[in-house]
Amino acid sequence: MKKPMRKTFLVFGKPFIGKEExxxxxxxxxxxWWGTGPKTERFEHEFAAYTGADHALGVNSATAGLHLALKAxxxxxxxxxxxxxxxFVSTANVILHCGATPVFADVERDTWNIDPKExxxxxxKKxxxxxxxxxxxxPCDMDAITAIAKRHKLFVVEDAAHxxxxIYKGKKIGSIGDITAFSFYATKNIATGEGGMVTTNNKNLAEFMRIMSLHGLSRDAYKRYSVKYYRHYESVIPGFKYNLTDIAASIGIHQLARVEANWKVRKKHWESYVQAFTHxxxxxxxxxxxxxxxxxxHLFAVLLRLEAMKITRDEFVDHLIKMNIGSGVxxxxxxxxxxxxxxxxxRKGMFPNAEFVGxxxxxxxxGANLKNRDIEDVVRAVRWIIDSYRKR
Ligand SMILES: Cc1ncc(COP(=O)(O)O)c(C=O)c1O
Structure with missing residues (x-):
């Protein structure tokens, strides 16, 4: 079989951008006005409506959002x-940033999500x-997770970066746990370069996070400068610099408007892969x-049955790169x-399922900007690598 070679590099996770943005x-x-202001406010309202959450706060990353959530x-x-x-490491890093300890519970071998039994x-007690x-x-098994949390009086913060x-059983992700954090990093389904959103149905948590996201100030900059007279502000708590800019929100508003149409394209690509790789x-x-x-x-991942292959996953990824196809781990x-x-x-062996998948x-x-022929290129490349390096 001749090695299938693309003429141009297929960038993994290239953002989809329209003229509206x-x-x-x-x-x-x-x-x-480039800082946090009217565009961010509009984006927050529209995102809250999209997720069905009572409150949404624009932040400059999901990492910032998760950190704020744990602090709140x-x-x-x-x-x-x-x-x-x-x-991604940031999910665990933010726990460390609070001075607390991340405790890992292994994933399910089939869904790759955290296992409620674990x-x-x-x-x-801690x-x-x-x-x-x-x-x-x-979506994780939120019924089981919520039940455990209730039984042990624990909070649930969801990392919804992807x-x-x-939707989980009729509820949009973002409207279930105590707080949910979304990422709008450049490769995400809603991309603003850097950016994110936290959602919650709890007014007090929302207010705390809003203040903490901007130095702990009692009044944000837009409210200080956009009125007819200057108003003083006070630092009521030593907060962070985690606010979203209006430049990023300007992109986000239009990314959000297009997210469901793009999802349909991603779904079609997903189904093409499943059909091509099923056997x-x-x-x-x-x-x-x-x-x-x-x-x-958001991400279509396959696991390589290494037992059936003569190469490692990293060598597989290198082969894709040599065929001008970007991929991720x-x-x-x-x-x-x-x-x-x-x-x-x-040590190895402590999280057998996560290690197996990893x-x-x-x-x-x-991506929604990929054409059918791009997906066909990927399928051809994967088939070629497998055919060339499978154990016979
Ligand atoms: C699962 C997961 N959580 C959190 C993050 C952090 O997102 P951000 O880059 O917006 O901080 C990422 C980023 O890719 C992620 O994949």
């Missing part, structure tokens, strides 16, 4: 927060809350959607990172 950003640039819920030294090992096993991640856009469009014994495909859930289709488990190994003594996972391009 460009016009809005230019308007904002010319308006003289009073996480501090001596506390433990249970999360998944199979996530959560139960990790609860101690446990304050649970931080599930809707990996790749697939899950803007996701390849060297690949494990994502689990079918759980009943009554909507997957956000989501994720190498957090306990395998050197800081976590050195600090907590994590060693084998490859995310293939699935």
């Amino acid at each position: 460009i016009v809005e950003v230019v308007k904002t640039l010319k308006s003289g 819920l009073g996480v501090g030294p001596g506390d433990e927060v249970i999360t998944t090992p199979l996530t 959560i139960e096993k990790k609860i101690t 446990t304050k809350g649970i931080l599930p991640v809707h990996l790749h856009g697939s 899950a803007s469009e996701a 390849m014994p060297q690949l494990i495909l994502p689990a079918p959607d759980a009943r009554d859930t909507k997957h956000a289709r 989501h994720f190498n488990p957090v306990p395998s990172h050197s800081y976590y190994r050195k600090t907590y003594g994590y 060693e084998r996972t490859v995310s293939l391009p699935i």
Whole structure:
């Protein structure tokens, strides 16, 4: 079989941008107000309406949002927060930023999401809350997680960095847990370069996070400068600099307006991959959607059955690059990172399911700006690598 080679590099996670975003950003640039202001307020209202949450706060990343959420819920030294090992490091890092300890509960082998049975096993007197991640856009088992949280009086903060469009049993992700954090990083389904949103149905938590997101000031800059006379502000608590800019919000407003149309395209690409790879014994495909859930289709990952291949996952990824196809790894488990190994003594074998997935996972391009022929290129490349390097 001849090696299939694309002429141009297929960028993984390239943002989808329309002229609406460009016009809005230019308007904002010319308006003289670039910081947090009317565009951010509009984006927050529209995002709250989209998720069905009572409150939404624009922040400059999901990481910032998760940190604010844990602070708002009073996480501090001596506390433990249970999360998944199979996530981006920032999910666990924010627990450390609060002076608390991340405790990992292994994932389910089939859904790749945190296993509620493992959560139960990790609860101690120090446990304050649970931080599930809707990996790749697939909603976690929120009924089970919410029931555990209720039984043990724990909070639930959801990492929905991948899950803007996701729905769990009729409820949008963002309207279920105590607080949910979304990411609008450049590769996300709603992208503003850097950016994020936290949602909650609790007014007090929302107010605390708003103040904490901007130095702990009693009045934000827009309210200080846009009135007819100057108003003083006070620092009521030493807060962070986590606010979203109106430049980013100008992009976000139009990304949000297009998110469901883009989701349909991603879903179509997803289905093309599933159809193309279903009968390849060297690949494990994502689990079918759980009943009554909507997957956000943020990342399409396959697991390589390494036992059936002569190459490692990293060599597989290198082959894709050589064929001009970008891909990703989501994720190498957090306990395998050197800081976590050195600090907590994590070793191989402690999170067998997360390790199994982490060693084998490859995310293939699935952006809404991709054409059918791009997906066909990816399929051809994957088939070629597997055919060339499978064990016979
Ligand atoms: C699961 C998960 N959580 C959190 C984040 C952090 O998002 P941000 O870059 O907006 O801080 C990411 C980023 O990719 C992520 O994948």
